[in-house]
Amino acid sequence: MHASSRPIRSLRRLLLKCPTTRGSSPSPPSCSAGIKEYLVALRSDDRPRAYRARTPRKHGYYDRNCCSTQLHTSKLAPPSPVISRRSFSQQAIRTMSSAPDATRDVDPRYQQLFTELEQRFASTSLGPDKWYILAISTLAASPDPERADQLYLHLCAQPNNTTPSARQALVRRLREALIKSVPIVGVCKPIEAILSIGKIERDEDKDYSFTREGWQCDQANHERGTAWMQKLYTRDRTGTVNLFAAHQDFKWLSEEITYGLYLSDRQVLDDVDTQLVVLPGIMSQNLPNETHWHIRGTRRLGVPKEEVQVIWDCVQLVAKFFDVTLNKVPTVDQVEPDV
Structure with missing residues (x-):
């Protein structure tokens, strides 16, 4: 046929x-x-x-x-x-x-994680807007930084973040936390995080401010960076900087870029906010030396030991959520004698 x-x-x-x-x-x-x-x-x-x-x-x-x-x-x-x-x-x-969608449901697993972080911070005097700085910094350091979109959706659903102006203020803080994560975890993961947020932002909720516009690597930048280093390291600053005596590029990078350009900027985040980016970001990578330095630095800012312990526990909580083991970082008790 x-x-x-x-x-x-x-x-x-x-x-x-x-x-x-x-x-x-x-x-x-x-x-x-x-x-x-x-x-x-x-x-x-x-x-x-x-x-x-x-x-x-x-x-x-x-x-x-x-x-x-x-x-x-x-x-x-x-x-x-x-x-x-x-x-x-x-x-x-x-x-x-292309369709902004800040009303999507949050994945229940992330909803539970964020609720737990918020509840733990509620036992401290740090304030109601601090927990999500730790959340975004640990997400940026995690194996899945794109899930910053889940944090944004969770925050947008809260009663105090329902208006465009409130969401613009919110995203300024999240974005600045991601900018300050760049010298801590590298540039790629924070980029993935902010892109995931951008995909679900509504047009009226977008914030077009530009905090680093006009920045210069000048004497004012140097003084601002070293002043912030001094506040965290106090008597240990000179000894820490001298660790780079044979590696001057790293000394310059720390003073002018990490602390000058990034961490000393106070247009959006304050001192404690900044440490809630730095300490969780470092600790999430299971780094012992710098975790020690920044547990100590957070204590020297005046954050009580018990509240630093809450921060430490929350970082461990997020790490466990992503099946990451943090077995090299010092405890708060181990660092306390060095404060």
């Missing part, structure tokens, strides 16, 4: 799926009584064979140009324009990425 007759033979026992939208085509029957007439009409269809359905299916024929699997009935509306699976997926991705 000629190959061209196979789809015709298969059509005798089925209802038909969507015909191609190219050119005219006989209307499909609404019941089996019209199958014979339809087959006769289909045989007489003089369109090029490339435009005809070729692949037999158990319940109809399949048009390679059509991703729909609807069955035709007598009441079916005219077919929609042809769209391939690939073009449909690309269109869906474009639509999803």
Whole structure:
């Protein structure tokens, strides 16, 4: 039997799926009584064979140009324009990425994590807007920094963050925390985090301020950076800087860039906010020396030992959430004699 007759033979026992939208085509029957007439009409269809359905299916024929699997009935509306699976997926991705959605539900696992962090901070005197600085800094250091979008959604759902102005203030703080994470965890993870937030921000909630515009690596920057170092390290600053005596590039980097450009800026985040970026970001990487320095520095800022312990416990909580083991970092008690 000629190959061209196979789809015709298969059509005798089925209802038909969507015909191609190219050119005219006989209307499909609404019941089996019209199958014979339809087959006769289909045989007489003089369109090029490339435009005809070729692949037999158990319940109809399949048009390679059509991703729909609807069955035709007598009441079916005219077919929609042809769209391939690939073009449909690309269109869906474009639509999803361009449509701000700050009202999506938060993943329950992240919801529980953020609620736990907030509750733990509630036992301290640090304030109600500090816990999420630790949250964003640990997310930026985590294996999944894109889940900063979950934190943003969680915060947007809170009663004090429902207006555009409130969300603009919120994202300024989150963005500055990510900027200050750059010298701590590198630039790539904070970029992933801020991009994930940007995808779900509504246009009216976006903040276009630019905190580092006009920055210069000048004497004022140097003095600002070294002053912040002195506040954290006090009597230990000179000895710490001298660790880089044979590596002057790192001394310059610490004073001018890490502390000058990034950590000493106070346009958005204050001293404690900044330490809630630095200490959790360092500790999340299981780094013993610098974790010691910044537990000590946080204590020297005046944060009580018990509250530094809450910070330490919260970092461990987030690490456990991501199945990360922090087994090299010192405890608060181990650092206390050095304060």
